[in-house]
Amino acid sequence: MAQQRSSKIDRRKFLLAGAATGAALGLGNTATATPAPAAPSQPNIILFLSDQFRWDFLGANQLNGSAHTPNLDALANSGTLFTHAVTNQPVCAPARSVLFTSRFATETGVWRNGLPLSQTLPTLAGELRKSGYTSNLIGKWHLAPHTIAEGGGPGFVRPEYRGGFLDLWEGANELEHTSHPYYGSIWDGDGHEITYKDEYRVDFITDRTERFLRQKHTKPFFLFVSQLEPHQQNDMQNRIIGPNGSAERFANSYVPPDLRNLPGNWQQELPDYYGAVESIDNSVGRIMKTLDEQGLASNTIFVFISDHGCHFETRNKEYKRSVHNASSRIPLIIHGPGFETPQRINQMCGIIDIAPTLLEIAGASAPSSMKGHSLVPLIRDQKARAAWPNQQLLQISESMTGRAIRTPDWTYCIAEITGTTNQPASPVYQEYQMYDQRNDPYEQTNLAGRKEFRKQADELREQLKKLLTYAGEPEPEIRPAKLYP
Known part of the structure; x- marks a missing residue:
């Protein structure tokens, strides 16, 4: 990976690029830099994460006519x-471990579900607290030890396992196991249970968020709103459950092209997924309305993101854990003071880049441990866009032990040759998948092993090796695919 670039800028001289003309699947950006109002030195920050939200279900990405996301579209x-x-x-x-530490999952201690976040790494929440912020969480965490005896499990999380969120805490380690679409529990910082009943889970989490925003704040706040939807309900046959009536309202909705030709459960689950997505959009709308009513909108950065997407059992036996766009591509919007000039940024970026970005927005320095790049230069500087390291490393666990490099043009994936899933990495991999993102954006044709693409595969293999060493892994042996998959 290219060397980390400096993220230190004078925020009072912040310049933003003008509106971009590239389409969602396009590359480059022809906008020119235009002056914009300076962002406050320490704006409030809301990081809103919607679990398992596909990037193409954001209406502003212009790829899904059935997705109902007017509030998110307005922000975008x-x-x-x-x-x-x-x-x-x-x-x-x-x-989530990558999101909060800006380190790769094999470095955070959380290379699969059920493992605790390393307490030795600086976190976004902790660093913002050092800079004078309060750090607050409402919703799902999923980074405490899995066993209740260690203070983790599905429910209450002890303070030492909260990753720096040491002010307001109203959450559950595994919200999908302590709650259901219309009833359930979260816990406050002292371990007191907060229950809800006969209200959709998204609305309950939004209620708690509005309650927080209406309180008096004497310091700038960082608030992580962690919604579960549109994630499936694990203990109800892994079903996605939208608000009541979703299945009827969204019956026969648009089917994304990557799903149409593949077996899976999308035929049954898509209507409720659409309903859950709509509920997330309504939540965002309520939060933005509350910010406006409380006089906070002009001093609050709002970030919308997801942890991964959803392929509806078309690529493996569940919903994610694959390199495909449906699984790995995510929505990302930044809105608020200093970001008022509408623009679309088409450079590749990763969830690993969020912590350095938000620290720079807050006027804080990112710790040297963080390996992501602040996205702020992409917003203000055409030269930074041209020099951007336009590639991202993906690590895959649980479905396989795999690695991939994602560029604007290609996805190149390798897998551990025996199919084991009980180790964080492997010394030997074999080429497994290769997709041409320019000509096959819905990834219907796997090119791994095809001689016509051997030169490109060799180049991607060497780039991937460099990314792996940057991630702290030993350089592995990568064997060429011998059969057409």
Whole structure:
């Protein structure tokens, strides 16, 4: 990976690019830099994460006519929309560990679900607290030890396992196991249970968020709103459950092209998924309305993101844990003071880049341990876009032990040759998948092993090796595919 670039800028001289003309699947950005109002030195920050939200279900990405996301679209169209954002580990806990530490999952201690976040690494929440912020969480965490005896499990999380969120805490380690669509529990910081009943889970989490925003704040706040939807309900046959009536309202809705030709459960689950997505959009709308009513909108950065996407059992036996766009590509919007000039950023970026970005927005320095790149230069500087390291490393666990490099043009994936899933990495891999993103954006044809693409595969293999060493892994042996998959 290219060397980390400096993220130190004078925020009072912040310049934003003008509106971009690239489409969601396009590359480059022809916008010219135009002056914009300076962002406050310490704006409030809301990081809103919607679990398992596909990037193409954001209406502003212009690929899905059935997705109903008017509030998110308004934020994207008046702020900054990143069209080529990916997760660096497409499964819940590992992705969150990358998000908060800006380190790869094999470095955070959370290379699969059920493992605790390393307490030795600086976190976004902890660093913001050092800079004068309060750090607050409402919703799902999923980074505490799995066993209740260690203070983790599905429910209450002890303070030492909260990753720096030491102010307001109203959450559950595994929200999908302590709650259901219309009833359940979260816990406050002292271990007191907070229950809800006869209200959709998204609305309950939004209620708690509005309650927090209406309180008096004497310091700038960082708030992580962690919604479960549109993730499936694990203990109900892994079903996705939208608000009541979703299945009827969204019957016969648009089917994304990557799903149409493949067996899976999308035929049954898509209507409720659409309903859950709509509920997330309504939640965002309520939060933005509350910010406006409380006089906080002009001093609050709002970030919308997901930890991974959803392929509806078309690529493996569940919903994610694959390199495909449906699983690894995510929505990313940044809106608020300093981001008022509408623009679309088409460079590749990863969830690993979020912590350095938010620290720079807050006027804080990112710790040297963080390996992501602040996205702020992409917003203000055409030269930074041209020099951007336009590639991302993906680590895969649980479905396989795999690695992949994602560029604007290609996805190149390798897998551990015996199919084991009980180790964080492997010394030997074999080429497994290769997709041409320019000509096959829905990834219907696997090119791994085809002699016509041997030169490109060799180049991607060497780039991937460099990314792996940057991630702290020993350089592996990568064997060429011998058969057409």
